[in-house]
Amino acid sequence: MNKYMASLALCLTIVSPAFSAETKLENFQVDTSVIAVERGVDAFMNSCHGCHSLKYVHFRDLAGFGIDKDRITAWRGDSTLDSAMTSLLTDEASLQSFGKVPPDLSMIVRAREGGANYVYSYLTGYYLTPDGKTSNHYFPLTKMPDALEISTTTDPVKRSGIMEQAHDIVSFLSWAADPHESERESLGYYVIGYLILFTILLYNVKLQVWSRLKA
Amino acid sequence: MASRIIEWIDHRFPLTSFIKHELTDYPTPRNLGYWWNFGFLAGFVLMLQVLTGLFLAMHYKPDAAIAFDSIQHIMRDVNYGWLLRFMHSTGASSFFLVIYIHMARTLYYGSYRSPRELMWWTGQGLLLLLMATAFMGYLLPWGQMSFWGATVITNLFRATPFIGDHVVVWLRGDYAVGDDTLTRFFALHYLFPFLIIGAVVVHLVALHSVKSSNPSGIDLADKDNIPLHPYYTSKDFFGLGVFLILYFIVVFFFPHSVLEPANNVPANPLITPDHIVPEWYFLPFYAILRSVPNMVGGVVAMGLSVMVFAFMPFLDRSRIPGGGRYRPVYRIMFFLFMLDILVLGYVGYVPPTSKTIAIGQVATFFYFGSFVLLPFISRAEDKWLFKRGLPAKIKALIASEEEDKRKRKQR
Numbered sequence: 149m150n151k152y153m154a155s156l157a158l159c160l161t162i163v164s165p166a167f168s169a170e171t172k173l174e175n176f177q178v179d180t181s182v183i184a185v186e187r188g189v190d191a192f193m194n195s196c197h198g199c200h201s202l203k204y205v206h207f208r209d210l211a212g213f214g215i216d217k218d219r220i221t222a223w224r225g226d227s228t229l230d231s232a233m234t235s236l237l238t239d240e241a242s243l244q245s246f247g248k249v250p251p252d253l254s255m256i257v258r259a260r261e262g263g264a265n266y267v268y269s270y271l272t273g274y275y276l277t278p279d280g281k282t283s284n285h286y287f288p289l290t291k292m293p294d295a296l297e298i299s300t301t302t303d304p305v306k307r308s309g310i311m312e313q314a315h316d317i318v319s320f321l322s323w324a325a326d327p328h329e330s331e332r333e334s335l336g337y338y339v340i341g342y343l344i345l346f347t348i349l350l351y352n353v354k355l356q357v358w359s360r361l362k363a
Numbered sequence: 364m365a366s367r368i369i370e371w372i373d374h375r376f377p378l379t380s381f382i383k384h385e386l387t388d389y390p391t392p393r394n395l396g397y398w399w400n401f402g403f404l405a406g407f408v409l410m411l412q413v414l415t416g417l418f419l420a421m422h423y424k425p426d427a428a429i430a431f432d433s434i435q436h437i438m439r440d441v442n443y444g445w446l447l448r449f450m451h452s453t454g455a456s457s458f459f460l461v462i463y464i465h466m467a468r469t470l471y472y473g474s475y476r477s478p479r480e481l482m483w484w485t486g487q488g489l490l491l492l493l494m495a496t497a498f499m500g501y502l503l504p505w506g507q508m509s510f511w512g513a514t515v516i517t518n519l520f521r522a523t524p525f526i527g528d529h530v531v532v533w534l535r536g537d538y539a540v541g542d543d544t545l546t547r548f549f550a551l552h553y554l555f556p557f558l559i560i561g562a563v564v565v566h567l568v569a570l571h572s573v574k575s576s577n578p579s580g581i582d583l584a585d586k587d588n589i590p591l592h593p594y595y596t597s598k599d600f601f602g603l604g605v606f607l608i609l610y611f612i613v614v615f616f617f618p619h620s621v622l623e624p625a626n627n628v629p630a631n632p633l634i635t636p637d638h639i640v641p642e643w644y645f646l647p648f649y650a651i652l653r654s655v656p657n658m659v660g661g662v663v664a665m666g667l668s669v670m671v672f673a674f675m676p677f678l679d680r681s682r683i684p685g686g687g688r689y690r691p692v693y694r695i696m697f698f699l700f701m702l703d704i705l706v707l708g709y710v711g712y713v714p715p716t717s718k719t720i721a722i723g724q725v726a727t728f729f730y731f732g733s734f735v736l737l738p739f740i741s742r743a744e745d746k747w748l749f750k751r752g753l754p755a756k757i758k759a760l761i762a763s764e765e766e767d768k769r770k771r772k773q774r
Contacts, residue, residue, distance in 0.1 A: 204435045255435075255627045258619065258622075258627045260624055325627075326619075328438075328439075328445045332445065332618075333616060336611065336616055343604060343611060346604055347607075347608060350604045351604075353601070354597040354600075358597070
C-alpha cells in the first residue's frame, strides 16, 4: 500500500508546477516592521490617497499597530480617529477623470493572484512605449497613471528611491489587508508547540493502553 | 454519593448500559490501521464547524449590501474573529479531505460489502448534504467567486426537464443571484448541519449494528475483537492530535491558501471574473461537467459521478474479501482511479483549452469506465485468483465468512 501511496505523491509533484502562476512577478519581501509600515502610510497618503480609499482601515487601527500618534494626527487632518481612511475624491469626479472608480485598496494585496508580489510589480512596472505613452508590464490596460513616476525617471538613484517607496507602500497595504497577521503567527507557534507536546502525551497514552493487549 | 446518583439515573435512563454497550464493551476489530481514524475525525470536524459557525453567525449579516463588510468586521474588529473565520474556512476544506480519505479507505478495503451497504448509502447521503452545505456556505462571504460560483451552479438546474427555469428561480428567490439568494442560503446553511447530525446518528446506529469493518474484509472471531474504549478512543485521540497539528498549521500560517483571491473582491453582477473556479473539493466533478459538450448531459454526468459510488456493493462481484488487500487487479484499479481523480481535479482547475478538454474527456471516460467494467473485471479476477490457487490465509478467511453466513441463515 505504501509503495502505491508514494507513487501517487510523486504524480502529484509532477502535476503541481502546472498550478503556479504564468506571469513572472518581481520577488518581494514584505517588511512587517512598524517603521516600514509607517513610511508606507506616509507614501500612501502622498501618492495614492488622493484617489484610493481604505474603507476597512481606520486611523485608530494605525495607532493600535504602534504608529506615532502625531503623524496620524497630521495625516487625518479634520477626520476623527475613528473614521475610515476614505479618499475625498467622489465617484462622479473619478468617473469623469479616469472613466472608472479607483478600487478600494483595503484588501488589494489579498484580492490579486500573486498578492504583494503582484502589487509591487505593478507599481514599479510602468514604462514608456517608443511612441512616448505610459504603459504597464503587468496590467497593460490599467487606467491608473504612473503615480510614483518611475517610467519617466532615468536617474538610477532616484529609481531605487521610488522602488523603496513602492516597497513601503506594499508593506503597508499587506498589513492593511491582514492586520492580525503578526499576532496570528506568533500565537500560532504557541498553539502548534502545545499541540505537539499534547500529541506526544496522547501517543504515550495510546502505547500504554495497547501494551495491555500483548500481556 | 456518585454511585447513588448514577443508580437514580439508571432507573430512569439506560446510562450505564449505554456506556457499556457502545463504549467499554463495544467490540472493535483489533487489526484496524490508522485509516480507520477518519470517521471519528469527520465527526470532530463537524462539531468544529458547528461551533465556529455559531459564533460567526453572531457577527455576520446576511444582507447583500453589508455581507462583505460584515466579514471584514469579523476579520478586523471582532476579538479573535479572524481565528473563528480561518478555523471555519480551513475546517470546510479539512472536512472534505477527511471525508474523501474515509471514502477512499472504504473503497480500498471493500468496507462497502455486505453487510455494510447501509453504512455506505447513508454515507453517500451525508456526502451530498455536506456538498450542499459547503456550496451554500461559500456564497455567504459575498465575494466575486461566491456570487459567480452560485450563479453557475444554480444555473445548472435549468437542465431539470420541463420546469428547469422555474426551479432556478425557486432556488435563487429571484431571476438572478441576489439578496434573496443570500438570505435563503444563509438560513439553509444554518439548517443543513443539523440534518447532517441527524444523518450521522443514523450512520452510527447502523455502524453499531454491523460493527466496524477491518483490513481482512471479514468479521473477526470474538477473540480478535477489543473494546472501543480505551483501545480505540486512545488511538483516535492520538490521530486527532496529529490532525489538529496539521489543521492549525494551515489556520495560523497558510489560512489564505484555502481562500480564492477573487473572493476578496465584493460581488459585482456586472463584472464576470476571468476564470470561475470552484473550491478544490468540487474540481473533479466540475471537470466531468465540462467534459460533456451538452449542458443536460454534463449535469447528468456530474450527478452520476457523485452517485455512482452507491452502486459499488452491486458492481463488485468478487468473492474474495478485503478489497485491495488480497486482490491485485482491484488494487491497481483503485490507484488508477485515484490518479484519474487527480487528473480530473487538475483539468477542473485550469482554464479550458482544447488539450485540457481532451484530457478531461479521456479521464471522464476512464472514471465511468472503471465502474462499468468493475463487475466483469472483478469476476474475471476472482476466477483467475481461484484458478491460480489462493493462499491458505485467504482460504481460511473465505471459509470463516461462509460459515458466518450459514450461521446467520440458521438463526
